[in-house]
Amino acid sequence: MNPKALVRDPFSVIVTGVGGQGNVLASRLLGDMLAAKGYFVTIGETFGASQRGGSVMSHIRVSRESAWSPQIPRGKADVIVSLEPVEAVRVLREYGNPGVVFLSNTRPIYPVGVIRGELEYPSLDALREAVARILPGARFIDGTEQAIALGNAILTNIVMLGALNRLAVLPFEREDFRQAVGRRVASKQVPVNLMAFDKGYGLAG
Amino acid sequence: MSFLIDEGRNIQHLLMGNEAIVRGALEAGVNVAAGYPGTPSSEIIETLSKVARDRNLYVEWSTNEKVAVEVAAAASFAGLRSLCVMKQNGVNVASDFLLHLASSGTRGGMVLVTCDDPGALSSVNEGESRLFAQILEIPLLEPGDFQEAKDIIPWAFALSEKIRNVVMVRSVTRLSHGSGNVRFGSLPGTSARAEFVCHGPLLDPETGPIISMILAAPELQHGPQQEKLKKAAEIFETCPFNTYQGPDEPELLIVTASICSLYSREAVRILGLEDRVGILKLAATWPLPERLVKKHLAAAKRILFVEEVVPTLEDHVKVIAAEAAGEIGAKTFYGKKSGHLPSVGELNPDLVLDALARIFPAAAGTGPAASPGGVKDIPQRFTPARGMTFCPGCPHRASYWSIHNALALDGRGGFVCGDIGCYVMGTLPAGFSTVKTLHCMGSGSGVASGFGKLRSFGMDQPVVAVCGDSTFFHAAMPALANAIHQRSPFTMILLDNRGTAMTGFQPHPGSPTNVLGEEAPALDMEKICRSMGAKVETSDPFDLVKTREKLNRLLEYGEGAKVLILRQACALSPEKRGQRKYEVSVDAERCRGENCGCSRLCTRIFGCPGLVWDREKEVSRIDEMICAGCGVCADICPAGAIVRKEVAR
Numbered sequence: 001m002n003p004k005a006l007v008r009d010p011f012s013v014i015v016t017g018v019g020g021q022g023n024v025l026a027s028r029l030l031g032d033m034l035a036a037k038g039y040f041v042t043i044g045e046t047f048g049a050s051q052r053g054g055s056v057m058s059h060i061r062v063s064r065e066s067a068w069s070p071q072i073p074r075g076k077a078d079v080i081v082s083l084e085p086v087e088a089v090r091v092l093r094e095y096g097n098p099g100v101v102f103l104s105n106t107r108p109i110y111p112v113g114v115i116r117g118e119l120e121y122p123s124l125d126a127l128r129e130a131v132a133r134i135l136p137g138a139r140f141i142d143g144t145e146q147a148i149a150l151g152n153a154i155l156t157n158i159v160m161l162g163a164l165n166r167l168a169v170l171p172f173e174r175e176d177f178r179q180a181v182g183r184r185v186a187s188k189q190v191p192v193n194l195m196a197f198d199k200g201y202g203l204a205g
Numbered sequence: 206m207s208f209l210i211d212e213g214r215n216i217q218h219l220l221m222g223n224e225a226i227v228r229g230a231l232e233a234g235v236n237v238a239a240g241y242p243g244t245p246s247s248e249i250i251e252t253l254s255k256v257a258r259d260r261n262l263y264v265e266w267s268t269n270e271k272v273a274v275e276v277a278a279a280a281s282f283a284g285l286r287s288l289c290v291m292k293q294n295g296v297n298v299a300s301d302f303l304l305h306l307a308s309s310g311t312r313g314g315m316v317l318v319t320c321d322d323p324g325a326l327s328s329v330n331e332g333e334s335r336l337f338a339q340i341l342e343i344p345l346l347e348p349g350d351f352q353e354a355k356d357i358i359p360w361a362f363a364l365s366e367k368i369r370n371v372v373m374v375r376s377v378t379r380l381s382h383g384s385g386n387v388r389f390g391s392l393p394g395t396s397a398r399a400e401f402v403c404h405g406p407l408l409d410p411e412t413g414p415i416i417s418m419i420l421a422a423p424e425l426q427h428g429p430q431q432e433k434l435k436k437a438a439e440i441f442e443t444c445p446f447n448t449y450q451g452p453d454e455p456e457l458l459i460v461t462a463s464i465c466s467l468y469s470r471e472a473v474r475i476l477g478l479e480d481r482v483g484i485l486k487l488a489a490t491w492p493l494p495e496r497l498v499k500k501h502l503a504a505a506k507r508i509l510f511v512e513e514v515v516p517t518l519e520d521h522v523k524v525i526a527a528e529a530a531g532e533i534g535a536k537t538f539y540g541k542k543s544g545h546l547p548s549v550g551e552l553n554p555d556l557v558l559d560a561l562a563r564i565f566p567a568a569a570g571t572g573p574a575a576s577p578g579g580v581k582d583i584p585q586r587f588t589p590a591r592g593m594t595f596c597p598g599c600p601h602r603a604s605y606w607s608i609h610n611a612l613a614l615d616g617r618g619g620f621v622c623g624d625i626g627c628y629v630m631g632t633l634p635a636g637f638s639t640v641k642t643l644h645c646m647g648s649g650s651g652v653a654s655g656f657g658k659l660r661s662f663g664m665d666q667p668v669v670a671v672c673g674d675s676t677f678f679h680a681a682m683p684a685l686a687n688a689i690h691q692r693s694p695f696t697m698i699l700l701d702n703r704g705t706a707m708t709g710f711q712p713h714p715g716s717p718t719n720v721l722g723e724e725a726p727a728l729d730m731e732k733i734c735r736s737m738g739a740k741v742e743t744s745d746p747f748d749l750v751k752t753r754e755k756l757n758r759l760l761e762y763g764e765g766a767k768v769l770i771l772r773q774a775c776a777l778s779p780e781k782r783g784q785r786k787y788e789v790s791v792d793a794e795r796c797r798g799e800n801c802g803c804s805r806l807c808t809r810i811f812g813c814p815g816l817v818w819d820r821e822k823e824v825s826r827i828d829e830m831i832c833a834g835c836g837v838c839a840d841i842c843p844a845g846a847i848v849r850k851e852v853a854r
Contacts, residue, residue, distance in 0.1 A: 028219070031219050031384055032219055035217065035219040035386055040385070041219055041384070041386060042384070042467075043219075043383055043384035043385070044379055044383045045382055045384075046245075046326045046327065046378060046379075053591070053593070053594060053596065054591050054592075055591045067350045067352075067385045067386070067467065068467060068471060069467040069470070069471040069553070069554045070380075070383035070385075070467065071379065071468070071553040072554075073471065073472075073475060073555050073558065074555050075580070086587065086588055089583055089587045089588050092580050093580050093581055093583055093588065097580060098579045098580070110814075110828075111589050111590060112591070112592045112593075112594040112635070113590060113591075113592050114589055115808060115812065115814055115818065116809050116812055116818065117805060117808060117818040117820070118809075119589040119590065120586070120589065121589060122586060122587045122589075126587075130583050130584065130587055131583065134579040134580055134582070134583065153830065
């Protein structure tokens with residue numbers, strides 16, 4: 001069961017990933033669900049061609065009071081949801097704290113420097129270990145695998161939203177998601193999105 | 206139907222700042238909107254186009270920003286309400302006409318929305334459009350949050366009609382591309398009739414011609430223009446979007462505007478300074494409402510300016526403080542000039558917090574720590590940098606490959622002059638560092654035209670300019686005309702990727718459809734260049750062999766301007782997305798890896814994200830999730846190890 005109220009006001013969520021992964025849609029859906037519940041939601045993000053293939057993040061502030069800064073102060077994130085493991089750590093170092101709720105996809109997207117053989121992409125085991133030392137409750141799931149099984153890797157963002165729902169840190173339910181997604185995607189796409197949401201919910205169990 | 210034309214008054218939606226501006230324009234009963242795409246402004250025209258039929262609007266992507274303002278001005282002259290939209294750099298382009306427009310004045314309400322990009326998050330430079338309001342002598346409004354982004358637009362239209370001049374509204378990336386709750390107002394009816402009443406006396410503002418022509422009598426137009434600005438300043442004294450939050454006599458007064466007001470509020474709250482610091486958030490920032498500012502200055506001894514890019518608020522408030530010094534006493538000022546805030550880059554709550562902590566050292570100690578222990582201890586090697594590169598299957602990578610190799614083979618030290626588009630990455634290893642000058646829209650061609658004329662000074666380096674298809678129409682045609690007329694021997698390469706790709710595939714005059722998706726006459730670049738007098742060749746950049754042949758021929762071809770059109774749709778274009786022409790694979794038998802002698806040409810140099818260097822097996826491989834199937838890499842492998850097979854349709 002999800003909380004009926006925020007443990008902090010403003011409550012600060014970061015959705016991060018790599019340009020093209022559906023970061024913006026995930027943050028909008030989250031924002032829509034919470035705004036529909038009467039919260040003030042402020043989302044900060046940057047997008048444009050230069051962000052494609054680069055690090056992207058959306059800052060989501062949730063409040064009963066008012067709009068807040070679309071940029072979360074350093075170290076003040078309450079939740080980090082990431083579509084890519086290295087991006088999760090990048091955001092954690094900058095905006096995280098020992099109390100942050102952390103959920104990351106495990107599927108890497110290699111930076112161009114790694115592809116060229118100039119940089120090294122860390123091993124996932126070492127990365128998980130480093131995160132777990134500070135955040136024992138950190139969660140890693142293979143959302144992309146589930147999304148591909150449903151027919152499209154782009155559904156990873158929705159799998160992650162379903163998993164976030166299971167972590168019960170934000171006041172939204174599956175029904176809120178159904179309504180929100182119905183407004184943002186074509187109606188024939190709604191069922192597969194719901195399936196992705198449910199898969200994510202299952203993975204985070 | 207878009208929820209943006211929801212009739213329900215008082216309902217709330219989560220809107221992007223740009224959508225809020227659109228809703229504001231619709232509530233104001235806007236009739237005509239024109240603009241040129243540019244991040245972070247593009248969604249405004251795009252969103253308006255989606256409701257154009259329902260709301261009886263005329264919407265267009267104009268050839269460039271100057272034309273957009275001219276189109277919008279015509280609507281105003283004919284008594285309609287019009288909006289023109291651009292990014293900050295667009296105001297530079299439009300400024301010539303804007304200066305004349307501000308002098309002639311307007312009739313129907315006319316609002317210029319400019320979206321600045323502090324920190325140059327999606328721009329080549331960090332520009333500043335607020336200074337234009339001063340130069341143009343027109344009023345400037347800056348919404349401070351998402352609700353205001355909507356509410357301020359109808360207010361701006363009303364102001365424009367009160368003073369009969371164009372009003373500028375400035376947004377920034379964090380507002381335009383951020384989202385927040387917006388409570389809707391009502392939508393007016395959609396019937397409007399246009400008529401240009403112009404047969405009255407010369408200087409009659411209601412019925413005369415609309416001209417900007419002073420001819421040694423500045424009092425006839427410049428005088429009335431300044432009166433309009435004075436009237437706006439008076440109206441600004443009671444502008445409902447200027448707000449103050451804090452104690453009556455604060456120890457420190459923050460003067461701020463735009464999204465910076467939210468950063469200020471957050472920083473004050475984190476440090477627990479709500480009872481000691483006041484925040485004067487101004488929405489009317491030029492001309493400043495002097496009495497209002499003076500009143501707040503009188504109540505505080507110390508002032509902190511929180512604004513992005515150039516310190517204009519700081520300068521203007523200081524003038525008011527100086528003029529009123531006898532009355533309000535001496536003040537201590539903090540801001541960019543004192544070094545409390547950085548003079549470049551965008552701001553955020555942390556930077557404001559740091560500034561406040563310097564002014565209130567004791568409070569800083571009591572606030573929560575800004576970077577809690579632990580997370581920073583995760584070693585940096587877990588976060589390899591994500592550099593910028595062209596997308597998999599991007600035609601620009603193939604084009605630059607050919608250009609770079611042709612110039613290298615030529616051996617005379619040739620170089621490329623570039624301009625604005627995704628192809629700015631030609632300056633980086635992604636484009637083999639081929640581009641050596643980079644400035645504004647169309648400037649590569651103009652600069653190349655100039656270089657071409659330096660032969661008489663002994664310069665024999667071949668000169669190439671690259672220019673996108675939308676950019677060609679926007680600003681490069683005059684440069685080409687110049688080069689042809691002056692017989693400047695340069696090669697213009699038109700990177701024709703079939704749309705204004707970087708900002709999201711907006712149509713341009715060479716496109717077969719307009720912003721509404723209706724069929725539109727497509728101007729033929731090839732015919733245009735040929736009829737202008739250039740020698741023209743066209744090639745598919747994915748065909749490396751033919752492209753090289755044509756490029757070499759043009760580089761060697763005599764005097765005058767030459768044009769090579771490299772035509773291939775952007776890999777992300779709607780027509781191409783998700784469609785692979787080839788299945789590409791690496792034949793592991795033939796790839797000799799580090800022993801080949803190619804020095805990993807494909808992964809290290811060509812650098813397509815779809816080609817991965819396998820560290821364990823020490824060979825290249827294709828990442829099938831990422832590969833777009835353009836097949837170009839098959840032609841660059843000297844060992845023939847990359848194999849492409851046409852995908853059956």
